[in-house]
Amino acid sequence: MEKRILVINLKPELVQIERLKQMLPNWEVVADNDPDHLEHYLKEAEIILHWKKAIAPTILEENTRLKWIQTWSAGVNNLPLEALQARGVCVTSANGVHAYPISETIFALMLGFTRKIHTYVRQQQVKTWHHAHLSGEIHKKTIGIIGVGAIGKETAKIAKAFKMKVLGVRHSGNPADDVDQMFQPEQLDEMLPQCDYVVITLPLTTETTHMFAAPQFKRMKDSALLINIGRGPIIQEEDLIEALEQKEIAGVGLDVFATEPLPEDSPLWEMDNVIITPHTAGATEYYATRVIEDIFLPNLEHYIQGETPNKNLVNFEKGY
Structure with missing residues (x-):
C-alpha cells in the first residue's frame, strides 16, 4: 500500500516535523520551501500545508488524492475555490493568528497619524524642528471597525483602553464584547459619519470588493482617518486618491x-497624508507557532480520526 503524503511548503525548521511524523507514523511527511523540489509529492499529496499559487497547475491537473489544504494566510481569495469545491477538497485558513500583530499595526497607524509621528519622521530626515500643529489625541474618540472577527475583536478591546466609543460592522449584526453598537453591511453609510477612525479588517469577497468608493468617502468626516489591513480591492483606489x-x-x-x-x-x-506598509501587518515572530499549534495540529487530530477539520473551515459559498 502506498504511503499517504503530507506536503508542507515551508522550510523544515519552521514546522514540527518530528511531532507530525509521530502523529502520522504511516505517512510520508515532506517539507521544502521550493515547489520544484516537491513536484513529485504534490501529485500524490493528500494534505497540503501552505498553499502557493505556483502549485495550482499540478494540484488541479494531476492530483486526484488531495483532500485538505491548510493555508498559511487568513485570506483565501487567491485560491481556486470553485475548482477545489468541485473536487471535494476542504480548505482551512489561518484566521486568528493575526489578531495581536495586526491590531498592534492598526494602533501604530492610528497613533502615528494622530500624534504626527509620520510628519516628524519626514522632518527628521531634513533636520527640521517644527511642532507641525500637533493637537490630536485618540482618547474618547469613535472608531468604526468594519469586520468584527478575531482582529476586529482585539482592536475593539484595545480601543476600550483608550476609552473610545466602538462601532462595528459584521454580516450577522450580532453584538460582540467591547463593541458599543453593531451594524450590518447595508448600514455602513449610516455608521461612517459618526467615526473619527475607520478600520477595515474584512476578507476580499464579491460583496466586499470596492465596498469603499467615492460615496463612502463623502459620508466620512473630513477629519477621519482610514486604515485598511484587509485586502486592497476592498477600496476603490482611484476614488481614494481623489478623496485624499x-x-x-x-x-x-x-x-x-x-x-x-x-x-x-x-x-x-508621494502623499503626506498616507502611511504605507508593504503588506506586513500580520508579520510576527510567533506566526509559524500559532498556525501549526493553534490551527493545523488540532485540525490534523480531527482528520486522522476520520472527521472533517473544523477549525477555520472555509465556507465556499461565502468565500472565507
Whole structure:
C-alpha cells in the first residue's frame, strides 16, 4: 500500500516535523520551501500545508488524492475555490493568528497619524524642528471597525483602553464584547459619519470588493482617518486618491493594495497624508507557532480520526 503524503511548503525548521511524523507514523511527511523540489509529492499529496499559487497547475491537473489544504494566510481569495469545491477538497485558513500583530499595526497607524509621528519622521530626515500643529489625541474618540472577527475583536478591546466609543460592522449584526453598537453591511453609510477612525479588517469577497468608493468617502468626516489591513480591492483606489486630494478625509494607513507591490507611479507614495506598509501587518515572530499549534495540529487530530477539520473551515459559498 502506498504511503499517504503530507506536503508542507515551508522550510523544515519552521514546522514540527518530528511531532507530525509521530502523529502520522504511516505517512510520508515532506517539507521544502521550493515547489520544484516537491513536484513529485504534490501529485500524490493528500494534505497540503501552505498553499502557493505556483502549485495550482499540478494540484488541479494531476492530483486526484488531495483532500485538505491548510493555508498559511487568513485570506483565501487567491485560491481556486470553485475548482477545489468541485473536487471535494476542504480548505482551512489561518484566521486568528493575526489578531495581536495586526491590531498592534492598526494602533501604530492610528497613533502615528494622530500624534504626527509620520510628519516628524519626514522632518527628521531634513533636520527640521517644527511642532507641525500637533493637537490630536485618540482618547474618547469613535472608531468604526468594519469586520468584527478575531482582529476586529482585539482592536475593539484595545480601543476600550483608550476609552473610545466602538462601532462595528459584521454580516450577522450580532453584538460582540467591547463593541458599543453593531451594524450590518447595508448600514455602513449610516455608521461612517459618526467615526473619527475607520478600520477595515474584512476578507476580499464579491460583496466586499470596492465596498469603499467615492460615496463612502463623502459620508466620512473630513477629519477621519482610514486604515485598511484587509485586502486592497476592498477600496476603490482611484476614488481614494481623489478623496485624499480633495481633503474629504484626513488621511489613510494602507497595508494592502489593489496591485502588490504598489506600482512606483502610484500617487499614494508621494502623499503626506498616507502611511504605507508593504503588506506586513500580520508579520510576527510567533506566526509559524500559532498556525501549526493553534490551527493545523488540532485540525490534523480531527482528520486522522476520520472527521472533517473544523477549525477555520472555509465556507465556499461565502468565500472565507
